[in-house]
Amino acid sequence: xxxxxxxxxxxxxxxxxxxxxxxxxxxxxxxxxxxxxxxxxxxxxxxxxxxxxxxxxxxxxxxxxxxxxxxxxxxxxxxxxxxxxxxxxxxxxxxxxxxxxxxxxxxxxxxxxxxxxxxxxxxxxxxxxxxxxxxxxxxxxxxxxxxxxxxxxxxxxxxxxxxxxxxxxxxxxxxxxxxxxxxxxxxxxxxxxxxxxxxxxxxxxxxxxxxxxxxxxxxxxxxxxxxxxxxxxxxxxxxxxxxxxxxxxxxxxxxxxxxxxxxxxxxxxxxxxxxxxxxxxxxxxxxxxxxxxxxxxxxxxx
Numbered sequence: 001x002x003x004x005x006x007x008x009x010x011x012x013x014x015x016x017x018x019x020x021x022x023x024x025x026x027x028x029x030x031x032x033x034x035x036x037x038x039x040x041x042x043x044x045x046x047x048x049x050x051x052x053x054x055x056x057x058x059x060x061x062x063x064x065x066x067x068x069x070x071x072x073x074x075x076x077x078x079x080x081x082x083x084x085x086x087x088x089x090x091x092x093x094x095x096x097x098x099x100x101x102x103x104x105x106x107x108x109x110x111x112x113x114x115x116x117x118x119x120x121x122x123x124x125x126x127x128x129x130x131x132x133x134x135x136x137x138x139x140x141x142x143x144x145x146x147x148x149x150x151x152x153x154x155x156x157x158x159x160x161x162x163x164x165x166x167x168x169x170x171x172x173x174x175x176x177x178x179x180x181x182x183x184x185x186x187x188x189x190x191x192x193x194x195x196x197x198x199x200x201x202x203x204x205x206x207x208x209x210x211x212x213x214x215x216x217x218x219x220x221x222x223x224x225x226x227x228x229x230x231x232x233x234x235x236x237x238x239x240x241x242x243x244x245x246x247x248x249x250x251x252x253x254x255x256x257x258x259x260x261x262x263x264x265x266x267x268x269x270x271x272x273x274x275x276x277x278x279x280x281x282x283x284x285x286x287x288x289x290x291x292x293x294x295x296x297x298x299x300x301x302x
Contacts, residue, residue: 009036010269012097013066015085016076017042017051020099024126025076028261030055034269041066067092072122072272075099079179083108086123090115095272096123097264100183101293102286109290116283122271123283124264127187129237129252130281131260131267135188138250142192147244151193151222153185157235160208160228176208177226178296183289185224186214188239188250190288191280193220199295212296 012035014025021042029037041060042048052059060066063085067073073089074097075082083103086096096116102125103109116123129135142148155177190196194216201213210226220243237252253259267279279285 008034010034010072010095010272011036011038011070012072012074013039013041013060013070013094014051014057014074014076015041015063015066015082017044017047018076021076022051022054024257024261025074025097026051026055028258028265029074030057032262032265032269035072035265039066039069063088067094071095072097072268078104080104080108083112086112087115090119090121090123093119093121095121095268096283097268098123098125098283098286100125100127100286101179101290102283103290106290106294109287113283113287116277120277122268122277122279123286124268124271124279125183125281125283125286125289126261126264127184127281127285128257128260129184129188129239130191131263132253132256133259133263134253134256135250138248139191142241142248145245148193148220148241149243150220151189151239151241153189153222153224153226153239155181155185155224155226155235155237156230156232157181157228158231158233159235161231176210177228178204178210178300179293180228181226182210182212182224182293182296183286185212185226185239186289186292187281187285189214189222189224190216192239192241193222194218195288196222196292199292199299202296202299204300210296210300214292 012029029035037055037057039058039060040048040052041063049059072095079101196214197217198215200215203211208229212224214222240249
């Protein structure tokens with residue numbers, strides 16, 4: 001397990017210097033009392049330097065140099081890159097903060113999960129909806145009430161039509177809505193209605209509009225509708241369940257990503273301080289979600 005520096009803060013290195021790294025990871029790590037943003041590495045050296053200087057961190061010339069300076073590594077890079085470098089970081093004994101999906105495919109996700117288990121390090125996935133206090137209260141209420149028969153999630157956005165993420169190659173070419181926002185929707189429905197055991201059906205309509213039907217342990221059925229190429233303003237993010245106790249909904253609050261990242265860091269620092277490696281949103285959760293994404297992609301391709 002990694003060691004804390006003298007003042008009690010965890011030294012964290014950031015891999016990546018794009019928009020999400022700059023707006024969520026870097027300020028979150030720099031501002032949290034339990035972490036110190038120690039070093040930044042990115043494929044584009046000038047971007048890493050600019051981000052590091054903003055937060056008084058060092059710029060690493062290589063990932064190995066970054067690993068040597070830190071106790072933990074946060075990733076804000078494409079899934080295929082994260083899977084490769086995440087394995088190397090775990091093998092170096094570093095704790096991990098992983099983006100979703102945790103890899104580009106199920107094999108990569110399995111290798112990453114195996115490396116984390118072998119190294120006995122902590123690894124949390126940035127499932128921003130799950131970490132918010134609003135979500136935790138909603139899920140606790142659902143668990144207390146019980147008797148839910150079904151549910152649905154809708155995430156409709158124009159994020160890939162323009163703006164800071166429109167140039168993201170993995171989202172445009174490989175992932176799209178299924179791999180970018182699908183993990184959030186699947187995670188929320190799974191947490192609300194019980195483990196998803198099967199993707200029953202999946203269809204990708206023109207414009208990267210995804211429709212999923214999901215079966216849950218216990219008999220509940222849910223659906224998810226996802227798109228990042230609909231001209232919807234503001235973005236629609238809604239999760240709902242229904243059953244013996246009526247109909248309950250949850251939406252996303254503005255600015256919730258930053259608040260959720262702070263809550264993630266609270267849990268991350270506490271896990272490392274206590275030697276814990278299990279968490280509802282750990283790498284095993286990421287592996288479960290990756291398997292569901294793979295099922296959906298295969299069904300849609302038939």
